[in-house]
Amino acid sequence: MSVSGARSMLPALTPDEQRHSEAVAAAIRAAITAAGGWLSFERFMELALYAPGLGYYSAGAFKLGPGGDFVTAPEMSTLFGGCLAAECAAVLAATDGEILELGAGTGALAASLLSALDARGALPRRYAILEVSADLAARQRARLGTLAPHLRERLVWPERLPDAPLRGVILANEVADALPVRRFTLRGGELQELGVALASDGALQDAARPPDERLAAACRALLGERPGELLPQGYTSEVNLRLAPWIASLGACLERGALLLIDYGLPRSHYYHPQRAAGTLRCHFRQRAHDDPLINLGLQDITAWVDFTRLAEAAVDAGLEVSGFATQAAFLGALGLERLLAAAPDAVAHARLAGEARRLVMPEEMGEAFKVMALTRGYHAPLAGFAWQDLRRLL
Numbered sequence: 001m002s003v004s005g006a007r008s009m010l011p012a013l014t015p016d017e018q019r020h021s022e023a024v025a026a027a028i029r030a031a032i033t034a035a036g037g038w039l040s041f042e043r044f045m046e047l048a049l050y051a052p053g054l055g056y057y058s059a060g061a062f063k064l065g066p067g068g069d070f071v072t073a074p075e076m077s078t079l080f081g082g083c084l085a086a087e088c089a090a091v092l093a094a095t096d097g098e099i100l101e102l103g104a105g106t107g108a109l110a111a112s113l114l115s116a117l118d119a120r121g122a123l124p125r126r127y128a129i130l131e132v133s134a135d136l137a138a139r140q141r142a143r144l145g146t147l148a149p150h151l152r153e154r155l156v157w158p159e160r161l162p163d164a165p166l167r168g169v170i171l172a173n174e175v176a177d178a179l180p181v182r183r184f185t186l187r188g189g190e191l192q193e194l195g196v197a198l199a200s201d202g203a204l205q206d207a208a209r210p211p212d213e214r215l216a217a218a219c220r221a222l223l224g225e226r227p228g229e230l231l232p233q234g235y236t237s238e239v240n241l242r243l244a245p246w247i248a249s250l251g252a253c254l255e256r257g258a259l260l261l262i263d264y265g266l267p268r269s270h271y272y273h274p275q276r277a278a279g280t281l282r283c284h285f286r287q288r289a290h291d292d293p294l295i296n297l298g299l300q301d302i303t304a305w306v307d308f309t310r311l312a313e314a315a316v317d318a319g320l321e322v323s324g325f326a327t328q329a330a331f332l333g334a335l336g337l338e339r340l341l342a343a344a345p346d347a348v349a350h351a352r353l354a355g356e357a358r359r360l361v362m363p364e365e366m367g368e369a370f371k372v373m374a375l376t377r378g379y380h381a382p383l384a385g386f387a388w389q390d391l392r393r394l395l
């Protein structure tokens with residue numbers, strides 16, 4: 001979609017939103033000027049999403065849920081947490097461990113997962129939430145504060161990853177896609193890095209320049225020495241150079257157990273396919289997806305799909321084992337989605353849950369685009385969620 005196309009199809013901003021967006025734009029313009037006229041897209045995305053008091057995740061935008069900008073699986077249905085409970089219960093039993101959830105959004109997964117684990121008699125000793133957004137952490141505390149006391153008392157919000165080794169489960173649903181990415185584009189047979197600069201009227205605009213050595217090396221590893229022979233002119237995509245340090249930090253604190261990452265994404269050969277010439281970067285504003293990150297600053301989500309091959313490589317480098325890779329549909333199916341549906345208390349609940357289940361697993365909804373990857377350390381029992389499908393050969 002073109003820039004003007006994106007603007008014209010999106011709802012207009014309220015005066016307050018307009019003011020907020022202009023404040024974020026002013027902060028980004030100042031950062032561009034301070035950096036000598038150009039910011040990498042990674043830095044731009046970091047400011048647009050996480051600048052204190054201004055960024056999309058740091059400030060008070062409504063964000064997730066039906067009244068927000070996008071709906072995640074745990075927001076859509078308690079069936080998601082219900083299925084995950086089966087996998088978590090087995091790992092918790094074997095490790096006598098705890099759960100650490102990263103980036104818990106509104107707390108929907110924590111609520112449904114704790115309830116489902118309680119019903120199984122498999123509650124963790126502790127349920128920790130590590131959240132970078134103060135606004136979302138406040139919403140999580142308010143929502144989860146209404147849980148029964150024996151659930152509520154297990155919840156903690158640490159400021160950082162634990163120093164002490166963690167046994168149990170680490171969960172991250174739709175967090176990897178929110179890490180800032182670098183962008184590159186093919187011009188005249190050469191790869192250029194895409195960043196953000198100022199037009200003569202002060203507006204933000206895309207600006208290309210030769211990649212630094214780190215990005216150039218990453219692109220060579222992905223696309224070979226002569227990408228111009230493989231890819232069409234104008235080919236644009238993303239590479240997430242923050243994924244490996246993030247996985248390394250998670251791996252460093254996991255002593256025994258499993259790390260479950262759920263996100264939209266692809267194995268590398270599909271991600272960087274020549275036909276995916278516009279990349280995977282997407283913006284979400286009031287339930288509409290578009291591809292212009294330079295508008296609605298601080299008011300819209302900006303994401304990129306996950307290169308699951310990069311994730312797996314980072315895991316191996318961090319000494320973790322890649323123990324499962326499957327579509328969300330196969331993962332939830334193997335964990336008993338149908339059984340949970342069949343246990344609905346009445347016909348009305350069944351009809352509602354059946355509709356939610358379809359959105360979680362149908363290929364044209366979340367079922368195929370979303371994948372689940374399990375990374376383990378010191379845990380060798382089979383993971384039930386991967387009993388139906390093993391896509392590791394595609395990585």
Ligand SMILES: C[S@@+](CC[C@H](N)C(=O)[O-])C[C@H]1O[C@@H](n2cnc3c(N)ncnc32)[C@H](O)[C@@H]1O
Nearest residue numbers: 057072102103104105130132133173174175178
């Ligand atoms: C797209 S939302 C997903 C929210 C929730 N997991 C869900 O599925 O509804 C991304 C979340 O990740 C958080 N986040 C982003 N980077 C993070 C990081 N490095 N560590 C922990 N949380 C992070 C955001 O603040 C937000 O809560």
